[in-house]
Amino acid sequence: MAKKEYIKPFIKKQTTGMMNKFGRSYHKSYRDEIEGVKINAITEKFGSPVFVFSEKEIRKTYRDIYREFSSRYPKIQFSWSYKTNYLDAICGIYKQEGLIAEVVSEFEYEKARNIGYRGDQIIYNGPFKPEKALKIAFEENAIVNLDNFDEIFKAEKVAEKLGKKVDVGIRLNMDTGIYPQWNRFGFNLENKSAYNAVKRIFKSEWLNLKGLHSHIGTFMLEPKAYAVQVKKTIELMRILDKEFNIQLDYLDFGGGFPSRNKLKGTYLPPEIAVPPIKDYVEAISNTLLSELTPDEYPLVYLETGRALIDEAGFLITTVDAVKRLPDGTKSYIIDAGVNFLYTSTWYNYKVEIDRQVQGAFENSVVYGPLCMNIDVVLENVSLPPLNRGTKLILSPMGAYNVTQWMQFIRYRPAVCLIMEDGSLELIRREENLQDVITPEIVPEKLKKK
Numbered sequence: 479m480a481k482k483e484y485i486k487p488f489i490k491k492q493t494t495g496m497m498n499k500f501g502r503s504y505h506k507s508y509r510d511e512i513e514g515v516k517i518n519a520i521t522e523k524f525g526s527p528v529f530v531f532s533e534k535e536i537r538k539t540y541r542d543i544y545r546e547f548s549s550r551y552p553k554i555q556f557s558w559s560y561k562t563n564y565l566d567a568i569c570g571i572y573k574q575e576g577l578i579a580e581v582v583s584e585f586e587y588e589k590a591r592n593i594g595y596r597g598d599q600i601i602y603n604g605p606f607k608p609e610k611a612l613k614i615a616f617e618e619n620a621i622v623n624l625d626n627f628d629e630i631f632k633a634e635k636v637a638e639k640l641g642k643k644v645d646v647g648i649r650l651n652m653d654t655g656i657y658p659q660w661n662r663f664g665f666n667l668e669n670k671s672a673y674n675a676v677k678r679i680f681k682s683e684w685l686n687l688k689g690l691h692s693h694i695g696t697f698m699l700e701p702k703a704y705a706v707q708v709k710k711t712i713e714l715m716r717i718l719d720k721e722f723n724i725q726l727d728y729l730d731f732g733g734g735f736p737s738r739n740k741l742k743g744t745y746l747p748p749e750i751a752v753p754p755i756k757d758y759v760e761a762i763s764n765t766l767l768s769e770l771t772p773d774e775y776p777l778v779y780l781e782t783g784r785a786l787i788d789e790a791g792f793l794i795t796t797v798d799a800v801k802r803l804p805d806g807t808k809s810y811i812i813d814a815g816v817n818f819l820y821t822s823t824w825y826n827y828k829v830e831i832d833r834q835v836q837g838a839f840e841n842s843v844v845y846g847p848l849c850m851n852i853d854v855v856l857e858n859v860s861l862p863p864l865n866r867g868t869k870l871i872l873s874p875m876g877a878y879n880v881t882q883w884m885q886f887i888r889y890r891p892a893v894c895l896i897m898e899d900g901s902l903e904l905i906r907r908e909e910n911l912q913d914v915i916t917p918e919i920v921p922e923k924l925k926k927k
């Protein structure tokens with residue numbers, strides 16, 4: 479065998495993303511489209527920033543989870559958690575998919591009624607239900623879950639005034655092994671407050687107990703907590719049957735499944751840190767099936783919010799300025815701030831760039847456009863050098879942002895929906911001055927002359 483030729487060692491600079499000894503990444507390192515619709519086409523039409531939703535993704539995510547559940551347990555009904563995203567177009571998709579509505583305020587109740595939900599297709603939760611709203615909910619046979627003893631008394635008073643005995647559920651809180659425990663909503667199981675609520679409703683001339691509800695938390699990273707929740711709820715259901723001869727119509731296990739967002743403070747990416755939805759579905763359905771006989775199966779409601787919608791939403795935002803901070807940190811100012819991004823408090827969003835960028839990545843900070851020190855959208859994010867005008871695509875964005883956003887200093891941006899056929903629809907236009915000043919009233923003396 480011939481002796482190999484000696485090659486002198488050398489140092490060669492490797493550029494990330496380029497062809498090099500590590501091979502070239504198969505995936506594009508930039509994103510110039512969402513569902514085949516060009517980023518530029520979206521911003522040319524609706525401006526920047528702009529929220530973008532995918533109809534295809536919304537339907538697919540729901541159908542997948544519904545299939546997982548309904549193939550294991552026969553009596554399942556999902557209800558759309560309005561507060562997660564109550565844009566009419568989004569709720570309209572869920573309505574078409576067969577979900578009922580879950581609301582926590584009279585405003586949300588009205589909004590659900592306004593798109594055509596009947597009262598009996600609405601679950602009314604929340605710790606504060608004004609008498610007027612309860613009256614409407616009872617008249618329209620909504621599924622009402624009561625939160626506290628004062629609300630039991632209030633509900634009795636309303637039912638008495640209506641002259642009809644009404645169906646109610648109660649909300650429970652319990653120790654599922656997850657701390658801190660969510661214990662401010664509903665009646666506690668362990669200290670017998672729930673049992674006392676049942677006793678009180680049992681004696682009532684005006685209320686029928688028909689259901690048990692609990693929502694054990696949000697972004698729950700432990701599926702086993704749901705097995706505990708289901709088991710404890712069934713234990714109470716059996717007590718109701720044995721001691722009070724009350725047979726329930728439904729058990730409602732709330733929401734709380736996590737989305738594939740990256741919680742601040744977690745090191746691992748969501749693909750590794752977040753259990754698959756299937757594990758949650760199994761925890762619930764396996765417990766139902768093992769604890770109950772088929773003739774006992776109650777109707778089960780789920781109020782899944784963020785896990786259904788988060789990954790179907792994006793925000794396109796534009797770099798407006800590039801700036802070095804005095805300590806050398808690279809910083810950017812973008813056109814969307816924390817006023818539109820309530821969830822930036824909890825998440826490190828995924829950041830994609832709309833074009834190929836050359837150059838070394840640097841730990842950077844991305845500020846919003848508000849004249850407020852707290853307006854930090856991305857902290858310590860590794861970015862290549864970006865120029866003014868570069869667009870960033872932030873995700874997942876679908877849950878809680880377009881409900882918890884604030885009209886602070888700036889008009890709230892447009893929201894659009896990429897339809898299943900690839901067409902682009904505006905589902906909420908950008909706000910304007912008239913939207914903001916319409917509810918305002920100026921006393922005569924202060925009107926400009």
Ligand SMILES: Cc1ncc(COP(=O)(O)O)c(C=O)c1O
Pocket residue numbers: 559562580603604693695696697732733734735781782783784785877
């Ligand atoms: C009563 C109730 N149901 C459902 C949800 C939806 O929760 P998630 O988005 O975590 O699924 C919430 C949100 O906190 C809630 O309070």
